[in-house]
Amino acid sequence: MEYKPERQRLLVQGAVQGVGFRPFIYRLAAEIGIQGWVSNSAQGVVIEAEAPLPRLEAFLARIESQKPPHSSIQNIQVESIPVVGTSADVVFEIRESSVAGNRSTIILPDLATCPDCLREMFDPANRRYRYPFTNCTHCGPRYSIIESLPYDRPNTTMRAFVMCAQCRAEYENPLDRRFHAQPNACPDCGPQLRLWDSTGHGMAVRDSALLVAADALRTGLIVALKGIGGFQLLADARNPEAVRLLRERKQRPEKPFAVMVATIEQVKTVCEVSAAEEQLLASSESPIVLLRRYDHDCVCAEVAPGNPNLGVMLPYTPLHHLLMAELGFPVVATSGNLSGEPICIDEHEALTRLKDIADVFLVHNRPIARPVDDSVTRVMADAECVLRRARGYAPLPVELPDALPVVIASGAHLKNTVAMSIGRQVFVSQHIGDLETPEALSAFEHALKDLQALYEQPAALIACDLHPDYRSTHLAQEMAQRFQRPLVQVQHHYAHILSCMAEHHLSAPVLGVAWDGTGYGTDGTIWGGEFLEVGADSFERCAHLRPFRLPGGEQAIREPRRVALGLLFELYGEDLPDLPQLGFSAAELVVLKGALARNVNAPLTSSMGRLFDGVAALIGLCRHASFEGQAAMDLEFACCDGVITRRSYPLNISSISIDWGPMVECILGDLAAGLSAAEIAATFHNTLIEMIVSVAARQKIEQVVLSGGCFQNRHLLEGSIDLLRKAGFRPYWNQRIPSNDGGIALGQIVAAHREYGRRLTCV
Numbered sequence: 001m002e003y004k005p006e007r008q009r010l011l012v013q014g015a016v017q018g019v020g021f022r023p024f025i026y027r028l029a030a031e032i033g034i035q036g037w038v039s040n041s042a043q044g045v046v047i048e049a050e051a052p053l054p055r056l057e058a059f060l061a062r063i064e065s066q067k068p069p070h071s072s073i074q075n076i077q078v079e080s081i082p083v084v085g086t087s088a089d090v091v092f093e094i095r096e097s098s099v100a101g102n103r104s105t106i107i108l109p110d111l112a113t114c115p116d117c118l119r120e121m122f123d124p125a126n127r128r129y130r131y132p133f134t135n136c137t138h139c140g141p142r143y144s145i146i147e148s149l150p151y152d153r154p155n156t157t158m159r160a161f162v163m164c165a166q167c168r169a170e171y172e173n174p175l176d177r178r179f180h181a182q183p184n185a186c187p188d189c190g191p192q193l194r195l196w197d198s199t200g201h202g203m204a205v206r207d208s209a210l211l212v213a214a215d216a217l218r219t220g221l222i223v224a225l226k227g228i229g230g231f232q233l234l235a236d237a238r239n240p241e242a243v244r245l246l247r248e249r250k251q252r253p254e255k256p257f258a259v260m261v262a263t264i265e266q267v268k269t270v271c272e273v274s275a276a277e278e279q280l281l282a283s284s285e286s287p288i289v290l291l292r293r294y295d296h297d298c299v300c301a302e303v304a305p306g307n308p309n310l311g312v313m314l315p316y317t318p319l320h321h322l323l324m325a326e327l328g329f330p331v332v333a334t335s336g337n338l339s340g341e342p343i344c345i346d347e348h349e350a351l352t353r354l355k356d357i358a359d360v361f362l363v364h365n366r367p368i369a370r371p372v373d374d375s376v377t378r379v380m381a382d383a384e385c386v387l388r389r390a391r392g393y394a395p396l397p398v399e400l401p402d403a404l405p406v407v408i409a410s411g412a413h414l415k416n417t418v419a420m421s422i423g424r425q426v427f428v429s430q431h432i433g434d435l436e437t438p439e440a441l442s443a444f445e446h447a448l449k450d451l452q453a454l455y456e457q458p459a460a461l462i463a464c465d466l467h468p469d470y471r472s473t474h475l476a477q478e479m480a481q482r483f484q485r486p487l488v489q490v491q492h493h494y495a496h497i498l499s500c501m502a503e504h505h506l507s508a509p510v511l512g513v514a515w516d517g518t519g520y521g522t523d524g525t526i527w528g529g530e531f532l533e534v535g536a537d538s539f540e541r542c543a544h545l546r547p548f549r550l551p552g553g554e555q556a557i558r559e560p561r562r563v564a565l566g567l568l569f570e571l572y573g574e575d576l577p578d579l580p581q582l583g584f585s586a587a588e589l590v591v592l593k594g595a596l597a598r599n600v601n602a603p604l605t606s607s608m609g610r611l612f613d614g615v616a617a618l619i620g621l622c623r624h625a626s627f628e629g630q631a632a633m634d635l636e637f638a639c640c641d642g643v644i645t646r647r648s649y650p651l652n653i654s655s656i657s658i659d660w661g662p663m664v665e666c667i668l669g670d671l672a673a674g675l676s677a678a679e680i681a682a683t684f685h686n687t688l689i690e691m692i693v694s695v696a697a698r699q700k701i702e703q704v705v706l707s708g709g710c711f712q713n714r715h716l717l718e719g720s721i722d723l724l725r726k727a728g729f730r731p732y733w734n735q736r737i738p739s740n741d742g743g744i745a746l747g748q749i750v751a752a753h754r755e756y757g758r759r760l761t762c763v
């Protein structure tokens, strides 16, 4: 039989803009023989297709099965509409975007340079030879240049550049790789490089700017480079003097730096690389990957002092590729900021903020719309785990099983991210940082406004932390007042567990193991070694570490030996044993013991992060910490020194308060007996892993969720997963969203929905 033409209207939603989706539809329609048009809208890609039904069906099937590589389809709505019956010459066309309607389109992250663009850039015969802003629909900037939806050139920071005739022709040709590539540019019409000295005086332009910057690096100078999502500070990773200078100027004494390495082959000479790690390094997300390092001259010890791991990334923009090809040796590539401040994105601002750090500035005139740091990942338990989520990942949503009302969450105080839910999608912002400086606070406020401006959705609920003094809490309170919306304050560790449940679509009940440094508890003390039974609507604290005091409060976080003293005081009172490894003077001891005895500035905590600190100090690994998590890292590294032990310390888990006392006594005994730090550290880890399994057995809950910053510790995470599985439990851990406080905003959104959402209508 003959089929009559029918017409359908298709709305395709998901990551479908800026990935060559419309040209793909255009080619497909031409191939199958379909009339109509395709267009971008704020809701997604809209298609009107007219053809006999079997062709329409084939069209739909092939959209789903052959979609472009970086796209992902979440939903296709199909609607029958009246036949138009066009007989014009144009069978199928690509139409101008329409901007009306609710914004729900997914914004793509920035993508690493694709192989085709790379080939063109290194081909002397190509018109983009050595052009550092080469891109196409498969690669290049997205999130870092978009200012509003839909994703079209006038809505990006590329608006100021008028395409030349050749670029325009590529942009308009549906069969070209650069068809509607919004940042499309070439040496004739696009952004250009400049090199400035530290006063902003021009030194060179275009390719010679790059070559002079490379020379500067070779001679041990520090270069500030305007990358894709902000400035990076570069130094020769082989040169201890250069790296020391960078540490001094950046006021970052010990925290490890990441390095950029020219090729995957070179990475393999510096670090151990598994197949999963190699795949991650070469992915279009192109994150920093934490790898186990070898001793090798081309990365000096100053890059990551005392650290068996190294954060490594490959070049991911044409600019990085050109520079690294010129240099051929690894360079330190760290965020362009002073410690504690957000990454700098504007070249004029950089001259002020980075003038005391960098010797020369390699900049360009493509504006960056928002700061997007390099992401950090680690392969643990054979899975990619994102530890800092920014470039390449943000702002792709986490999809939930059910639609939520619009909730805005202000996140945590450290490693802050903010988030917004629209329908089933939660958009978690890029890593913003610790909210401890005025610059960081303004970046945080900016990110909150940015989310609301991009998606233009009024919030039904506002969520924040339970801590009464956090700036993120205050700002959420102000927003709730201003918009007249309910405010939900969410307990920090509950949010950690919910973030992981959301990622894995878990339903209650779960046993949540939330171990981190600090979080405000419902009893007003500092929590952090928590076992939470999460039910359908709420949670119950079913076990926690026995609380101890932190002499000096915040000061104890920077001085793990004070935590050790707090542990000993809790056990022995004023007659605590003499421990020279802590290095306290007699006078200091009197003051600190006095503070503990009188309970002055010595807050109570059940924090696992602090227990790590205290044990690290007790066994002589770390008295003072210059960055968060340093002592815990030392303890993790100590137990990876090839020591295999099945020993563990005694623990009593019969009550809600898990007593670490017998363990600390045994550690002191081991120290007296002359056991190595490696042996004690490994035994300590075994004890914690057994603690998790014992509590899980006591609570009789099959799903065990491991979250909180402590689970960035690979030894702890993998050991826990392993033992839980052997004991018949089902462990889950954060992968796409950080287990550290970068995941809190997601958890807050889920908690707000649990508390209020069911009473409100969903969008």
Ligand code: ZN
Binding pocket: 113, 114, 115, 116, 117, 118, 135, 136, 137, 138, 139, 140
């Ligand atoms: Zn490309």
Ligand code: ZN
Binding pocket: 163, 164, 165, 166, 167, 168, 185, 186, 187, 188, 189, 190
């Ligand atoms: Zn051009």
Ligand code: FE
Binding pocket: 492, 496, 516, 517, 518, 519, 708, 709, 740, 741
């Ligand atoms: Fe936390």
